[in-house]
Amino acid sequence: MKITIEVPDEIDNALQEKWPDMPRGVLESLALEGYRCRALGDGQLRRLLGFETRFEVHAFLNEHDVPLNYSMEDLEHDREVAKRLGIV
DSSP states (O other), rough: OOOOOOOHHHHHHHHHOOOOHHHHHHHHHHHHHHHHHSSEEEEEEEHHOOOSSHHHHHHHHHHHTTOOOOOOHHHHHHHHHHHHHHHH
């Protein structure tokens, strides 16, 4: 999908100071909000932003003070997988 938006010049100028690469800044903001509201998961965020690994996603989220979407159910699942694999 391609999205086009119009912003007043004064707002464009203010945003350009923060985001020299405006399209990337808008994309990252969209990705962060999508993750915060749980519309996007780690894998979708990785693909959307062109990251190679989930560690890059986690670093990106950390850079923006966004906590990982990791629930108690996720923890329990990971513990079970670790038990089955003999890791713990």
